[in-house]
Amino acid sequence: xxxxxxxxxxxxxxxxxxxxxxxxxxxxxxxxxxxxxxxxxxxxxxxxxxxxxxxxxxxxxxxxxxxxxxxxxxxxxxxxxxxxxxxxxxxxxxxxxxxxxxxxxxxxxxxxxxxxxxxxxxxxxxxxxxxxxxxxxxxxxxxxxxxxxxxxxxxxxxxxxxxxxxxxxxxxxxxxxxxxxxxxxxxxxxxxxxxxxxxxxxxxxxxxxxxxxxxxxxxxxxxxxxxxxxxxxxxxxxxxxxxxxxxxxxxxxxxxxxxxxxxxxxxxxxxxxxxxxxxxxxxxxxxxxxxxxx
Amino acid sequence: xxxxxxxxxxxxxxxxxxxxxxxxxxxxxxxxxxxxxxxxxxxxxxxxxxxxxxxxxxxxxxxxxxxxxxxxxxxxxxxxxxxxxxxxxxxxxxxxxxxxxxxxxxxxxxxxxxxxxxxxxxxxxxxxxxxxxxxxxxxxxxxxxxxxxxxxxxxxxxxxxxxxxxxxxxxxxxxxxxxxxxxxxxxxxxxxxxxxxxxxxxxxxxxxxxxxxxxxxxxxxxxxxxxxxxxxxxxxxxxxxxxxxxxxxxxxxxxxxxxxxxxxxxxxxxxxxxxxxxxxxxxxxxxxxxxxxxxxxxxxxxxxxxxxxxxxxxxxxxxxxxxxxxxxxxxxxxxxxxxxxxxxxxxxxxxxxxxxxxxxxxxxxxxxxxxxxxxxxxxxxxxxxxxxxxxxxxxxxxxxxxxxx
Numbered sequence: 001x002x003x004x005x006x007x008x009x010x011x012x013x014x015x016x017x018x019x020x021x022x023x024x025x026x027x028x029x030x031x032x033x034x035x036x037x038x039x040x041x042x043x044x045x046x047x048x049x050x051x052x053x054x055x056x057x058x059x060x061x062x063x064x065x066x067x068x069x070x071x072x073x074x075x076x077x078x079x080x081x082x083x084x085x086x087x088x089x090x091x092x093x094x095x096x097x098x099x100x101x102x103x104x105x106x107x108x109x110x111x112x113x114x115x116x117x118x119x120x121x122x123x124x125x126x127x128x129x130x131x132x133x134x135x136x137x138x139x140x141x142x143x144x145x146x147x148x149x150x151x152x153x154x155x156x157x158x159x160x161x162x163x164x165x166x167x168x169x170x171x172x173x174x175x176x177x178x179x180x181x182x183x184x185x186x187x188x189x190x191x192x193x194x195x196x197x198x199x200x201x202x203x204x205x206x207x208x209x210x211x212x213x214x215x216x217x218x219x220x221x222x223x224x225x226x227x228x229x230x231x232x233x234x235x236x237x238x239x240x241x242x243x244x245x246x247x248x249x250x251x252x253x254x255x256x257x258x259x260x261x262x263x264x265x266x267x268x269x270x271x272x273x274x275x276x277x278x279x280x281x282x283x284x285x286x287x288x289x290x291x292x293x294x
Numbered sequence: 295x296x297x298x299x300x301x302x303x304x305x306x307x308x309x310x311x312x313x314x315x316x317x318x319x320x321x322x323x324x325x326x327x328x329x330x331x332x333x334x335x336x337x338x339x340x341x342x343x344x345x346x347x348x349x350x351x352x353x354x355x356x357x358x359x360x361x362x363x364x365x366x367x368x369x370x371x372x373x374x375x376x377x378x379x380x381x382x383x384x385x386x387x388x389x390x391x392x393x394x395x396x397x398x399x400x401x402x403x404x405x406x407x408x409x410x411x412x413x414x415x416x417x418x419x420x421x422x423x424x425x426x427x428x429x430x431x432x433x434x435x436x437x438x439x440x441x442x443x444x445x446x447x448x449x450x451x452x453x454x455x456x457x458x459x460x461x462x463x464x465x466x467x468x469x470x471x472x473x474x475x476x477x478x479x480x481x482x483x484x485x486x487x488x489x490x491x492x493x494x495x496x497x498x499x500x501x502x503x504x505x506x507x508x509x510x511x512x513x514x515x516x517x518x519x520x521x522x523x524x525x526x527x528x529x530x531x532x533x534x535x536x537x538x539x540x541x542x543x544x545x546x547x548x549x550x551x552x553x554x555x556x557x558x559x560x561x562x563x564x565x566x567x568x569x570x571x572x573x574x575x576x577x578x579x580x581x582x583x584x585x586x587x588x589x590x591x592x593x594x595x596x597x598x599x600x601x602x603x604x605x606x607x608x609x610x611x612x613x614x615x616x617x618x619x620x621x622x623x624x625x626x627x628x629x630x631x632x633x634x635x636x637x638x639x640x641x642x643x644x645x646x647x648x649x650x651x652x653x654x655x656x657x658x659x660x661x662x663x664x665x666x667x668x669x670x671x672x673x674x675x676x677x678x679x680x681x682x683x684x685x686x687x688x689x690x691x692x693x694x695x696x697x698x699x
Binding site for chain 1: 378380382426427428430431432433434435437438439441442443445446449450452453564565568571575607608609610611612613614615616617618621622625
């Protein structure tokens with residue numbers, strides 16, 4: 001393996017890991033506020049990618065502009081989803097039933113995408129799709145850089161929102177201890193809804209980034225949900241930094257393994273990491289006490 | 295039978311108590327039991343004559359598909375119904391069972407039926423480490439692992455083309471000779487599937503009444519408390535998980551033998567796993583016949599959609615909406631809902647609260663103590679003296695003696 005190939009692989013791994021990190025952060029948010037594993041997350045990701053593609057096809061404008069519509073839209077959908085559906089489930093069986101409910105939502109989205117846009121593989125062709133920059137002999141596609149920048153910016157914004165604003169404080173309090181937060185006057189129900197909205201907004205951003213450089217088709221979300229769920233388990237359910245670190249590590253790991261093993265087998269790195277984590281440290285490597293009972 | 299399993303077993307331990315008051319069965323219960331037996335006989339007879347009544351081989355093949363779904367759902371319900379651990383990835387075991395059966399026949403030249411059982415046993419062995427890893431975590435993580443298992447097996451089955459045939463698929467030789475025609479094949483497989491379902495149901499029923507089953511249901515209600523009470527939760531969960539994997543694998547192997555062709559995308563499909571969940575949930579997770587009823591409803595609708603809407607993605611939307619509706623509005627399933635309806639017709643009201651008042655109970659215990667003439671103040675302390683031993687009392691319901699209150 002030549003040095004430039006290795007470098008290229010590493011860079012691609014980091015770029016991929018950035019997108020994984022953003023999406024895993026969304027999943028972590030849902031889990032934090034409601035102890036819900038949102039299987040439909042990646043279905044919404046693909047939905048956003050389709051909306052970006054559709055937007056580009058209809059208007060001819062840059063698909064990045066679709067974010068102006070999709071991010072608020074997804075935020076509202078996420079809020080309504082939490083308030084209208086998920087919070088209606090019985091608390092005793094919430095964890096299992098919410099998995100089934102979000103699974104049902106994922107199937108519905110996949111079915112509707114196939115219904116309206118057919119199962120044909122779609123791809124956005126932009127003026128700068130083929131161009132790449134060269135860094136020390138490694139060729140990095142511009143679209144991948146844009147996708148990474150988008151993901152990184154969103155992740156930083158999310159982090160700042162959680163750490164610096166009053167809303168972020170309330171959200172973190174809700175995640176840490178809902179009862180205590182309620183005693184302090186936090187409207188935890190509404191905050192939980194907003195947490196869902198934020199999580200779904202990450203899917204909107206991630207989907208647009210994905211649409212830039214990938215071929216999309218309705219059943220693609222199954223290829224995303226597995227790795228994403230492996231990431232949040234390895235990182236420790238409920239921990240956003242844990243999810244980000246695990247996402248980067250596993251993204252780089254996948255890229256490196258692609259060279260000797262091929263694309264398909266390299267995907268197994270996520271599942272091997274998942275099983276190893278469960279055997280060695282079921283609460284995840286970076287997570288806190290939240291994860292232990294789940 | 296079906297819906298009664300949970301509503302009536304609550305009274306079962308009390309049957310052991312002396313006095314015989316619980317032995318009596320009201321007229322309503324007798325009628326109910328008779329009705330259930332009559333229903334069972336009628337449904338059983340209908341199932342048995344179905345192949346003769348089927349208008350054409352296509353209808354018959356739909357019958358086999360539904361029987362196959364029923365076999366999968368009942369196998370799934372060993373884990374889902376007893377422990378409440380909802381696995382969305384049981385397609386992993388049915389797929390593995392199918393491939394193992396096929397490979398045992400083609401590569402090792404085994405008799406098809408030996409290969410079927412061998413495949414089931416192999417998958418049961420594989421399920422041990424998987425169970426150990428995945429049952430360490432509860433709820434959400436368990437579901438994640440179950441889905442991951444299907445995705446990983448799909449990757450492997452597609453990539454390892456030299457063994458599984460990859461995307462080309464794998465032909466499975468027919469277990470019956472060439473002279474047995476298709477309709478005849480359908481008929482035989484229909485009966486084999488029905489027999490399999492009956493065996494699985496019998497085992498489910500036996501577990502339901504056993505100490506093992508009690509432990510599993512305790513895990514379902516509250517795992518920490520069950521563990522604190524001395525239920526060996528880890529061992530119980532693993533055992534029932536392996537049983538479920540074995541049955542699912544045999545059901546998958548049966549399907550492979552019948553269908554004669556395996557494709558990774560359809561074998562290791564999350565959809566198949568979710569069908570099993572939906573069927574059991576719709577019929578009623580906690581009841582014996584729930585998964586069978588669910589399989590008939592869902593299986594029939596699936597075939598209906600396939601015939602009328604063909605290959606469109608509409609069946610995904612229908613499945614998704616149906617699952618969401620069941621989860622939101624009927625998480626207990628059809629059979630428990632029917633059971634509750636029947637209970638409303640009951641002339642004497644039955645509640646979960648015991649019938650005896652505390653005073654009656656005290657009187658009852660005093661009689662047991664034989665202390666008919668003993669003044670209250672001088673009653674002997676618990677565990678000693680004449681009269682009934684604690685074992686003779688209904689300890690579960692009793693404040694044993696007055697002075698302990």
